[in-house]
Amino acid sequence: MKMPGGIDIERLYDEHAQPLYAFLLNFARNEPDTRDLLQEVFVKIAREPERLVGVREKRAFLIRLAHNAAIDLIRRRGTRDRTKENFAAEMIFPFAPTDDPDEKVYREELAAALGELPAEQRAVVHLKLREGLTFEAIAAALEIPPNAAASRYRYGLDKLRGRLRPLYEEIK
């Protein structure tokens, strides 16, 4: 399905939906919200395909759209639903299942530790570790200064290290 500007929405989905899904699931910590947000991103692109024309880093651009959509959703919900959101954050499991018991325990602990991070630190950690983006690219995607991206990453990593150290040492 070609759109004005020669953008193929199906190809775009096949190339970018999985990483966007992982980012949104990690950020929103809620499967139905992730589905709505992902759909919102692709609907936005379908509606305004000219936004992608001339964009070199399509992944970073789509992550920015997804991040903005997620922020809007959190704002729309307001304070009332935050308790519910935190509960969902503890329950979400963003990793693929495994048969290895040690690995299973590790993934569960990592999922819980990630859930304890503030959403903005979690987003930076995810983009750095999973997408391999530089701090400049993360800063551009999340519309924050590069220094803020770097500091959020360090804070997040320290928290994860502290939280997972006993388990990590045990597994190692």
Next chain:
Amino acid sequence: MENFEQRLSRPPLKPIPAEWRAETLMAARAAQPSRHLSPVTRHSRLSTINSPLTILFWPHPKAWAGLAAVWILILAVDFSTCDPSPRIAEKSAPPAPEVMVELKKQQLLFAELVGAHEPLDADRQKRFAPKPRSECGELLRT
């Protein structure tokens, strides 16, 4: 990247549910026409009307425009003059027979009142004797 970071990035992420693809693309398709189909459609619809008109008027468009203007002028003049004509027709319509009879009666009564046994206008014409042309000329000069 240190060992800890590598360990963090190792677990494979949950795959996106397959059924999301169809519904997301369906939503995207539904969103697309409302915004982007319209210029193309408008163009094609306009062109379907435009092409026969172009074939018809292409040779001398100014002449066709002039002809249209003349017709508009004729229609305008026709409209402006069509209103008074029925009134004129009404005015020039022959009087009813009853009115004619009444007029005749009044004319006879007037003649009787005047007292003269002068013939009516209709009779006077019958008795009129034409004069020679020379006398007519004299009459006209006086």
